[in-house]
Amino acid sequence: MESMNNEKTGGVFTFAEQVDGELSKVSLELVGKARELAGGLGTSVTAILPCAEMGNMARELVESGADRVIVIAHPSLGDYATEPYAHAVASVIRREHPEILLYGATSIGRDLAPRISARVRTGLTADCTSLEIDPETKALRMTRPAFGGNLMATIVSPNHRPQMATVRPGVMQALVPEKGRAGTIETFDPGFTKGALDVEILEIVRRAADTSDIGSADIIVAGGRGVGSREKFALLEELAGVLGGTVAASRPCVEAGWVEPSRQVGQTGRTVRPKVYFAIGISGAIQHLAGMEGSGLIIAVNNDETAPIFSVADLGIVGDLNEVIPRLIQKVRAAKAG
Amino acid sequence: MDLTLSREQEMARGLFREFAEREVKPLAQQIDEEERFPRETVEKMARLGFLGIPIPREYGGQGCDELTYLLCVEELAKVCATTAVLLSAHVSLACGTILKHGTEVQKQRFLVPLAKGEKLGAFALTEPNAGTDASAQQTRAVLDGDDYVIDGSKIFITNGKEADIYIVFAMTDRSKGTKGITAFIVEKGTPGFTFGSKEKKMGIRGSSTYEICFSGCRVPKENRLGDEGKGFGIAMQALDGGRMGIAAQATGIAAGALDRTIAYVKQRRQFGKPLSKFQNTQFQIAEMATRVQAAELLVFKAAQAKQTQKRYSVEASMAKMFASATAVDVTARCVQLHGGYGYTREYEVERMMRDAKVTEIYEGTSEVQKMVVAGALL
Amino acid sequence: MNIIVCIKQVPDTTEVRIDPKTGTLVREGVPSIMNPDDKAGLEAALRLKDALGAHVTALTMGPPQAETVLREAMAMGADAAVLVTDRAFGGADTIATSTTLAAAIRTMDFDLIITGRQAIDGDTAQVGPQVAEFLKIPSVAYAEGIQLEEGGKSLLVHRRFEDRSHVVRVKLPCLVTALSELNAPRYMTPGGIFEAWREREIRVLKRADLPELRDDEIGLKGSPTRVAKSFPKAMKPAGTVKAGLSADEAADEITSCLQAHFVL
Numbered sequence: 003m004e005s006m007n008n009e010k011t012g013g014v015f016t017f018a019e020q021v022d023g024e025l026s027k028v029s030l031e032l033v034g035k036a037r038e039l040a041g042g043l044g045t046s047v048t049a050i051l052p053c054a055e056m057g058n059m060a061r062e063l064v065e066s067g068a069d070r071v072i073v074i075a076h077p078s079l080g081d082y083a084t085e086p087y088a089h090a091v092a093s094v095i096r097r098e099h100p101e102i103l104l105y106g107a108t109s110i111g112r113d114l115a116p117r118i119s120a121r122v123r124t125g126l127t128a129d130c131t132s133l134e135i136d137p138e139t140k141a142l143r144m145t146r147p148a149f150g151g152n153l154m155a156t157i158v159s160p161n162h163r164p165q166m167a168t169v170r171p172g173v174m175q176a177l178v179p180e181k182g183r184a185g186t187i188e189t190f191d192p193g194f195t196k197g198a199l200d201v202e203i204l205e206i207v208r209r210a211a212d213t214s215d216i217g218s219a220d221i222i223v224a225g226g227r228g229v230g231s232r233e234k235f236a237l238l239e240e241l242a243g244v245l246g247g248t249v250a251a252s253r254p255c256v257e258a259g260w261v262e263p264s265r266q267v268g269q270t271g272r273t274v275r276p277k278v279y280f281a282i283g284i285s286g287a288i289q290h291l292a293g294m295e296g297s298g299l300i301i302a303v304n305n306d307e308t309a310p311i312f313s314v315a316d317l318g319i320v321g322d323l324n325e326v327i328p329r330l331i332q333k334v335r336a337a338k339a340g
Numbered sequence: 341m342d343l344t345l346s347r348e349q350e351m352a353r354g355l356f357r358e359f360a361e362r363e364v365k366p367l368a369q370q371i372d373e374e375e376r377f378p379r380e381t382v383e384k385m386a387r388l389g390f391l392g393i394p395i396p397r398e399y400g401g402q403g404c405d406e407l408t409y410l411l412c413v414e415e416l417a418k419v420c421a422t423t424a425v426l427l428s429a430h431v432s433l434a435c436g437t438i439l440k441h442g443t444e445v446q447k448q449r450f451l452v453p454l455a456k457g458e459k460l461g462a463f464a465l466t467e468p469n470a471g472t473d474a475s476a477q478q479t480r481a482v483l484d485g486d487d488y489v490i491d492g493s494k495i496f497i498t499n500g501k502e503a504d505i506y507i508v509f510a511m512t513d514r515s516k517g518t519k520g521i522t523a524f525i526v527e528k529g530t531p532g533f534t535f536g537s538k539e540k541k542m543g544i545r546g547s548s549t550y551e552i553c554f555s556g557c558r559v560p561k562e563n564r565l566g567d568e569g570k571g572f573g574i575a576m577q578a579l580d581g582g583r584m585g586i587a588a589q590a591t592g593i594a595a596g597a598l599d600r601t602i603a604y605v606k607q608r609r610q611f612g613k614p615l616s617k618f619q620n621t622q623f624q625i626a627e628m629a630t631r632v633q634a635a636e637l638l639v640f641k642a643a644q645a646k647q648t649q650k651r652y653s654v655e656a657s658m659a660k661m662f663a664s665a666t667a668v669d670v671t672a673r674c675v676q677l678h679g680g681y682g683y684t685r686e687y688e689v690e691r692m693m694r695d696a697k698v699t700e701i702y703e704g705t706s707e708v709q710k711m712v713v714a715g716a717l718l
Numbered sequence: 719m720n721i722i723v724c725i726k727q728v729p730d731t732t733e734v735r736i737d738p739k740t741g742t743l744v745r746e747g748v749p750s751i752m753n754p755d756d757k758a759g760l761e762a763a764l765r766l767k768d769a770l771g772a773h774v775t776a777l778t779m780g781p782p783q784a785e786t787v788l789r790e791a792m793a794m795g796a797d798a799a800v801l802v803t804d805r806a807f808g809g810a811d812t813i814a815t816s817t818t819l820a821a822a823i824r825t826m827d828f829d830l831i832i833t834g835r836q837a838i839d840g841d842t843a844q845v846g847p848q849v850a851e852f853l854k855i856p857s858v859a860y861a862e863g864i865q866l867e868e869g870g871k872s873l874l875v876h877r878r879f880e881d882r883s884h885v886v887r888v889k890l891p892c893l894v895t896a897l898s899e900l901n902a903p904r905y906m907t908p909g910g911i912f913e914a915w916r917e918r919e920i921r922v923l924k925r926a927d928l929p930e931l932r933d934d935e936i937g938l939k940g941s942p943t944r945v946a947k948s949f950p951k952a953m954k955p956a957g958t959v960k961a962g963l964s965a966d967e968a969a970d971e972i973t974s975c976l977q978a979h980f981v982l
Binding site: 081084085108110113115116120128129153156158159160161198206277301303317319 | 729731811812813816839840841842843844845846847848850851852854855856857858859860874878879880881882883884885886887888889941942943944945946947948949950957958959960961962963965966968969970971972973975976977979980981982
């Protein structure tokens with residue numbers, strides 16, 4: 003086992019994840035966060051970019067805040083495979099001795115980071131939602147949810163370097179890209195040989211995100227009697243579409259035949275706990291509340307200000323859904339595009 | 341005295357609970373509404389060995405104990421009383437009787453497929469004119485060569501049309517009264533064995549409750565269960581076991597209704613606060629929980645008696661009498677706490693209240709249980 | 719074929735509640751269960767056993783009461799069970815845990831190791847890949863399908879990513895981490911439960927049984943990470959209800975709420 007101590011350190015590093023030759027969104031978010039952390043430490047930001055060809059990706063990383071990009075370009079790094087990636091990143095760690103190394107908490111990052119943590123024997127904190135430098139010790143304080151999100155824990159890695167974390171996508175802010183920003187782009191070849199740890203990719207099957215099951219949806223746009231007709235549910239479908247969510251309904255809509263029974267939420271339907279639950283034109287009868295109260299964020303739109311749904315909503319809008327929802331769709335679209 | 345479950349009983353209870361929640365609960369309202377026998381559930385239970393829990397492994401069973409089987413009935417009853425009673429009739433009345441009174445050949449031929457769940461069992465004692473007074477049997481069995489010829493009819497038979505193997509009681513010698521009753525094993529499909537009408541019931545509406553009819557039905561001599569004239573004793577012993585199954589079912593119905601009501605009163609708000617903050621609600625819940633636990637402990641006691649004693653009629657009757665009264669009382673109170681919603685079919689307590697009533701009636705009414713207990717004391 | 723399935727006993731986090739008065743985690747009365755991803759991994763192993771006659775060993779590290787999940791695994795059909803338990807292993811983070819598990823696995827014969835993707839109490843998804851690294855074998859995370867290839871020397875694994883799956887071939891011995899979506903685990907049987915508790919043995923590995931482990935790589939001392947503090951998630955504030963907004967203002971209100979929660 004190789005133990006890394008913190009005698010020689012080399013700044014804040016990020017793993018730049020690319021899929022199909024394009025940077026994942028989280029890669030830019032990490033660079034943005036790394037800038038802030040590097041500021042606190044008085045050091046620089048380096049992005050590690052394993053890929054088949056760097057294309058414009060290294061420039062993008064610099065424009066988004068990296069001072070330096072280490073490009074490791076090799077045919078075996080095109081599509082993600084654990085071993086060549088682990089070899090590439092671990093080789094950089096051994097050469098550069100980073101103080102901090104951040105990965106996105108994506109499928110790739112959550113597979114790669116533990117493999118590397120074992121290879122260089124250092125700590126790793128998963129799925130962080132907050133990262134900060136301790137003003138006194140200069141240690142990285144990594145905060146993450148535990149126990150199914152019921153508890154938050156702040157983790158430190160006192161004696162091992164790099165301090166490594168995977169970071170939830172969408173939590174950190176990417177910086178506004180600065181055209182022509184200065185930064186060095188260098189290539190590194192750690193040498194690749196086929197070995198016993200290699201896995202052969204035979205086929206790649208792309209699939210559209212499956213949002214059909216309301217039980218596993220992260221975002222649910224649910225309609226009630228107030229929606230008014232089967233046709234008007236198209237509006238909810240559209241909102242669900244732009245948010246990447248799925249449509250559900252309260253019992254009266256199912257009984258009226260506007261929505262199929264598998265989408266019914268409530269006492270006689272399904273119990274759901276999405277991250278976001280829109281209750282649109284739903285009054286919030288106790289039978290309905292029983293099926294959705296556990297949702298993360300509840301946003302209700304209803305024209306009746308006395309509707310019980312408002313008592314469980316995090317945000318309640320008293321208003322006409324026929325006016326509010328179309329505007330909301332436009333604004334969500336605009337936000338997604340920007 | 342140790343009133344806790346063993347680790348294996350505890351784990352088995354967890355299994356039954358998970359199975360009940362995932363496989364049985366989703367069907368409960370539907371089979372009640374449609375008065376449909378849950379055949380798919382029987383098949384699932386058969387694959388998992390639930391149809392032979394207390395039967396020794398050498399007879400195709402799971403080799404567990406009586407209490408583990410009763411825990412299964414109770415957990416099923418928490419979500420669906422119909423599913424619980426079909427299991428109780430199969431295990432306690434059919435399997436248990438062949439295990440206790442069958443010959444080795446009968447056990448291999450009938451008990452093994454029953455315990456494995458390849459076949460379903462039923463128990464046919466009650467007649468139109470022989471209910472609580474089971475001695476007034478009118479069904480006759482007459483020996484003719486190597487066969488008995490059975491004539492008569494039985495009513496209110498649980499698993500009536502769905503079973504494959506029936507324990508049937510008939511008079512072989514009317515002059516001897518109860519000492520003239522004999523037990524037989526009759527297979528579905530035997531010529532002269534037909535089904536009468538289906539009962540339309542208040543509760544346990546998915547349970548297949550039928551009249552079964554015998555007309556010149558020839559049953560081979562080797563299907564006689566026990567000696568001639570021993571049938572009444574066999575029936576009474578079978579009912580001791582069956583009553584524990586019903587006690588477990590009743591306890592489960594009450595516990596299930598209480599669980600749902602606890603969830604409801606925490607959620608339902610009136611006068612600006614949850615129902616659970618009203619003292620009436622709190623007192624009701626406390627009383628009901630205490631009664632449910634007392635019922636469960638009587639079931640445990642009866643199960644222990646069955647495991648360790650030759651006779652356990654009193655324990656079985658006490659458990660059934662108390663648990664069934666608890667089920668009727670608790671479910672009615674649960675409906676009351678649900679208010680108007682509790683009277684609708686959208687909430688399961690409505691069904692549970694209807695299901696509860698039969699536990700005071702079948703396998704010996706509460707009045708019969710009192711006779712048994714008093715008879716032992718006076 | 720010898721298959722080792724690593725399983726973990728976890729509190730059922732869907733039952734975990736925060737005490738609203740003290741703000742602490744209420745673990746009392748919370749049932750302990752076999753971690754769901756691990757159970758899918760065990761089921762995958764049992765299906766290989768049903769089809770090919772593999773020998774399946776369930777392995778767990780934890781306090782003595784973790785015995786329960788091993789009994790459960792045997793009641794489902796595992797052939798053998800190993801419990802790694804010692805105070806010296808306590809307080810371990812993922813690195814120290816996988817170091818210990820890897821040492822335990824070195825005492826056993828294996829062609830395939832299956833772990834769950836992640837445990838619901840920690841959600842780290844680290845132990846599987848780390849064990850593979852310490853054993854110097856390949857690993858494939860997030861399996862949604864596992865087949866043994868003809869000849870029995872390699873597996874075809876469908877490996878799930880966010881928007882795609884990779885179909886990969888991996889030579890044995892290897893480690894695969896299973897997703898709950900991989901299969902629907904079988905139920906135990908009542909008889910299986912009784913047999914597991916009354917007739918089966920569990921092999922217990924203590925610190926002294928794994929002498930090659932150094933003290934500075936196990937337990938709390940061997941853990942690179944430390945929990946500096948833990949605290950309840952900020953309580954959900956009472957919601958706001960806004961009336962009298964124009965449609966445009968209302969839509970803005972919702973959009974900024976979504977942005978504040980990182981939905982946008």
